[in-house]
Amino acid sequence: MSLKEQQNLLARLYTDSDLREKFFAEPDKIGFDFNLTRREIAEIVEIAPQELDFFAESLFWKRLREAEKFIPLTVKILGCDFPPLFRQFSQTFNPQTVRKHLEDALEFCRFLQKGEVSEIALNVALFERTKIEFFGYGKRLAFCKLAFEIEPFLADNRTENLKRKQKFAVWIKLGNKTRHFYI
């Protein structure tokens, strides 16, 4: 059954940069944790580290590019902070459903709520997360409580002069028609 254990380790190495670093520093220690023999560990160590790194990086960027399609406003407001934040997030979450990119986008918005991003960014992420829950998962009603009037940002992506004002963004499906409004 060595291939199974090797694949368990490889799948983690491809998706977890911290583990990858530890493995190349102490391959035996990590390999034994995955129930591999010395020979099986050696077979993985023989893979050129730069090839493994490049493959893992390509997976990360592919994942990021797919997820960002669902949350364009969050990506826009985070700017250059988006890739490092998504990298942190990707270490903590592995999507399990067939709609993995949607799941990633949704969970990333949740992940942001725990981090240190601006309040406006949190509001934009909350807005998109609720929108994904409504459209992506076929809900008939979804709403979120916002601390800012974010309509100007939705219109022209400008964050200057956004007014602090509590509002609910609401999506509702009545028959085949969808309505979106603020209260």
Added chain:
Amino acid sequence: MKENNRISKTEDQRPKTRIGLGFREPFRADIFLNQDKIDFLEITTDHYLDAKPEKIEELKLLKEHFPLVPHSLELSLGSAEGIDEDYLEKIAEIVEFVKPEWFSDHLCFTRSGGVKIGHLAPVPYTDESLKVFVRNISKVKKRISAPFILENITYLMQFPSSQMRESVFISKLLDETDCGMLLDVTNLYINARNFGFDWRRFLDEIPLERVVQLHFVGLHKHKNLLIDAHADKTQNEIWDVFGEVVKRCDLKGAILERDENFPPFNEILEEIETARNIISNEFEGTAKPVGAALHG
């Protein structure tokens, strides 16, 4: 009825290789507007799993207007832990609904130990991997009766523990499973360039009579590596491989597989036309192996 007419027409008139497109939502309107220029569509099964009613309606509509072939992404045929039965069941339902001439997935693994890798990962070409593929493919074939064809992937890393070349591995696998092959000519060219082997030798070593369908699209250059980003126009070097394959085997179909950086649709149609022209020009009485995997 329209679907049947379309198929029988291509069977009666040569060249019979159909040229089509991987269906993507941004193409939807243009595909229907240019129905006469697209012989068939490849649908990504995963887009219709646990889908909203609108996607199911879309699938029904596509089925009414085009012959479809399903292409799945996550059977993970190379997973030593085995096939995900729930996923297989969902794929089976789609295939049974579409009733295609064949369906396909990849020669790779995509999950292990509860981790979904998120893309197609290579396996070492060993006897043990071969046994894993044979066991998993046998489960798929037991559940789904439509002919199953297997696609070669690109890889950015190689396993020094491999005991045989990729071409030998694929040949043994096709032989043992009696599957057809979906030969991605772009993937073949990219691997050959990145890892310094001769793609013509690869073609010499695989059973070309089992090649049923091709994938083609442009390659993407990243520093000194080539990548299958599915985002570029098909380049001349890929057309060279395409032409060589067409010369050497009798195909049922070829699909342009574009996923990113969508161009105006007339550029897509031009590529489809180029593929059609290459096949027409190559077809001049040359004896070719006939796709045993589908012709029985």
